[in-house]
Amino acid sequence: MTDLPDLLRLTPAGLYCPAGDFYIDPWQPVPRAVITHAHADHLCWGCASYLVAAEGEPVVRLRLSRAPAPSAIQAVPYSEPVNINGVRVSLHPAGHILGSAQVRVEHRGQVWVVSGDYKVEPDATCTPFELQRCHVFITESTFGLPVYRWRPQREVFAEINAWWQENAAQKRASVLFGYALGKAQRLLAGVDASIGPIFVHGAVAGVNRAYQAARRLPDARYVGEVSDARQFQGALIIAPPSANGTSWMRRFGEFSSAFVSGWMQIRGARRRRAVDRGFVLSDHADWPSLVQVVRETGAERVWVTHGYNSVFARWLSEQGIAAQAIETRFVGERDDLAVEDADEAQA
Numbered sequence: 295m296t297d298l299p300d301l302l303r304l305t306p307a308g309l310y311c312p313a314g315d316f317y318i319d320p321w322q323p324v325p326r327a328v329i330t331h332a333h334a335d336h337l338c339w340g341c342a343s344y345l346v347a348a349e350g351e352p353v354v355r356l357r358l359s360r361a362p363a364p365s366a367i368q369a370v371p372y373s374e375p376v377n378i379n380g381v382r383v384s385l386h387p388a389g390h391i392l393g394s395a396q397v398r399v400e401h402r403g404q405v406w407v408v409s410g411d412y413k414v415e416p417d418a419t420c421t422p423f424e425l426q427r428c429h430v431f432i433t434e435s436t437f438g439l440p441v442y443r444w445r446p447q448r449e450v451f452a453e454i455n456a457w458w459q460e461n462a463a464q465k466r467a468s469v470l471f472g473y474a475l476g477k478a479q480r481l482l483a484g485v486d487a488s489i490g491p492i493f494v495h496g497a498v499a500g501v502n503r504a505y506q507a508a509r510r511l512p513d514a515r516y517v518g519e520v521s522d523a524r525q526f527q528g529a530l531i532i533a534p535p536s537a538n539g540t541s542w543m544r545r546f547g548e549f550s551s552a553f554v555s556g557w558m559q560i561r562g563a564r565r566r567r568a569v570d571r572g573f574v575l576s577d578h579a580d581w582p583s584l585v586q587v588v589r590e591t592g593a594e595r596v597w598v599t600h601g602y603n604s605v606f607a608r609w610l611s612e613q614g615i616a617a618q619a620i621e622t623r624f625v626g627e628r629d630d631l632a633v634e635d636a637d638e639a640q641a
Contacts, residue, residue, distance in 0.1 A: 301404045313401050314381030318408050321623040330410025331394035332357045335625045347385045350393010352504040388412040389423030391476030406430045414583040418483040419509050431593035436578040436626030438606035444580045451484040462490050462528035467549035474534040475501050487512040495533035600624040
């Protein structure tokens, strides 16, 4: 394998496969795109054709529905191979959000896997992560520092439910901030809906409709349908972070707010988000999971993309794994208040 040219290379448009003449998660329009998932930093508008996992097709179509021109979308089941100009391509569950996939590319004895964003702990809103052995593994490193170690999600949801229940007893609304695509649906599926009514922001409501085709979510009303503010007393409201601090919040009367993200692991993150509580729950792999996955792929080489890519690549090199950091336009889970999350703006 080492005598063969690299199966993928980094270009100004993104990761490119010369043998198959296609791109993986390009960040500008290209003729043929293979997509890991529907978050805005991985799914750009304007490509002539897209190959996506069938589970995520409704979400992809939602995200592309505002594009100025229609595109061809080919949806394939997980693990089903597609031949693209003699290159064998298949999509395998990444466990990140609905329809998220790792892209396995095989040609002339080489196997490369592009992880996209991934999470090892299963949740009810998407197909669980499935490890893929390969020669070269391209991994994210959004939370690629040893400090990022997630507790079991059942413990986090128990804390969220206790916070909501306490607010409900005081007739306060509980406003829970999470990204509109993926995180919001995971929150809906994980909270105890018997505590009280659940309402959602318009951006979340739109994504929920796309999810319902594949995953049943608890009933949640659109906030805009409610004219009597008393209905929000004791309720849970799930909204994107961009709603925090806006006039949209005034309708709830007395409320307590919380933000759900892996960034809440770090002291001071809650204060920067200007919320009452922070809950640590991420749709990305933590440090132990990143290390475990890289090792279990059996990869001879590892490319490390967004996040703490330089730190993680250096650590892997110190462990005897041939690793290098590559610079991409992927952003993972943002902790940037200066830029409104693109997923919320386009949802």
